[in-house]
Amino acid sequence: MDLPTLKKKLLEERGFDPHQYSDSFFKRRLATRLRAHAVSTYDDYALILKKDPDEYDKLWSALTINVTRFFRDAIVWEAIEKKMIPELISYKEARGEKCIRVWSAGCSTGEEAYSIAILLKPFAEEFTTFIYGTDRDARGLDRAKEGVYGVSSLGEIKPKHASYLEHSDGEYRIKDEIKRMVKFMKHDLLEDKYFKRIDLILCRNVLIYFKKEAQEQVVSNFCESLKEHGYMVLGRVETIFVEAKERFTPVDLGKRIYRKSEQH
Numbered sequence: 211m212d213l214p215t216l217k218k219k220l221l222e223e224r225g226f227d228p229h230q231y232s233d234s235f236f237k238r239r240l241a242t243r244l245r246a247h248a249v250s251t252y253d254d255y256a257l258i259l260k261k262d263p264d265e266y267d268k269l270w271s272a273l274t275i276n277v278t279r280f281f282r283d284a285i286v287w288e289a290i291e292k293k294m295i296p297e298l299i300s301y302k303e304a305r306g307e308k309c310i311r312v313w314s315a316g317c318s319t320g321e322e323a324y325s326i327a328i329l330l331k332p333f334a335e336e337f338t339t340f341i342y343g344t345d346r347d348a349r350g351l352d353r354a355k356e357g358v359y360g361v362s363s364l365g366e367i368k369p370k371h372a373s374y375l376e377h378s379d380g381e382y383r384i385k386d387e388i389k390r391m392v393k394f395m396k397h398d399l400l401e402d403k404y405f406k407r408i409d410l411i412l413c414r415n416v417l418i419y420f421k422k423e424a425q426e427q428v429v430s431n432f433c434e435s436l437k438e439h440g441y442m443v444l445g446r447v448e449t450i451f452v453e454a455k456e457r458f459t460p461v462d463l464g465k466r467i468y469r470k471s472e473q474h
């Protein structure tokens with residue numbers, strides 16, 4: 211059995227479409243499952259899937275790399291805090307708008323969504339703030355809803371931001387005042403409907419898993435999701451393709467912060 215046949219089998223038997231993931235990423239993750247069973251061919255792996263249907267779940271988990279932490283890539287968060295948020299707030303104040311809507315897409319276990327909530331907390335009295343944290347992986351979302359983290363999740367958090375976490379017995383628990391600001395829900399970027407009227411989309415370290423066409427579709431959908439003047443932040447290893455360049459204006463290209471261009 212070759213790779214396309216195995217992919218077709220996964221689609222037909224489980225409705226999971228691996229074609230959207232880049233071949234190199236998919237092959238690397240699949241190889242970890244072959245190694246786990248000490249097999250070396252896709253035929254042998256197909257037999258394992260037949261004998262043990264739980265293996266499908268294990269393969270999905272292998273495809274869902276959900277490493278994350280608070281304020282991951284501190285210099286990007288510095289720009290979000292010092293440049294982007296003040297700009298957004300002034301824009302809203304100038305128009306008398308009273309609501310801020312943020313979407314952390316592919317939020318994994320929630321640290322990114324809580325990081326932006328921490329930065330927006332000082333404005334929460336002036337603005338009604340909605341933060342949506344979404345992911346296709348339900349297990350990560352359960353942990354996000356719990357909001358309890360180990361020290362390794364703290365990453366580059368500054369002491370003033372860490373004060374929104376309660377520390378006890380080696381665990382860090384997000385305080386209720388921040389937890390209340392975020393709503394977590396399951397959402398597949400390749401299949402589900404997108405939110406509308408969003409002011410800021412954080413979608414970091416997610417697009418890398420997708421093929422070019424899927425990345426383009428996701429970025430184009432984001433453009434539709436954003437309000438006029440809305441922001442989009444991607445991961446530092448990610449970039450937008452030529453086709454999307456007209457639709458987004460770089461605010462800080464190196465940090466992958468973009469604003470929706472006018473007339474789009």
Ligand SMILES: C[S@@+](CC[C@H](N)C(=O)[O-])C[C@H]1O[C@@H](n2cnc3c(N)ncnc32)[C@H](O)[C@@H]1O
Nearest residue numbers: 274276278316318345346347398399400414415
């Ligand atoms: C490396 S984590 C990124 C977490 C966070 N955004 C960050 O940068 O730290 C990638 C996340 O993308 C999610 N993901 C992968 N494919 C997805 C899809 N089709 N729709 C929604 N989320 C997806 C994974 O489940 C995983 O939690």
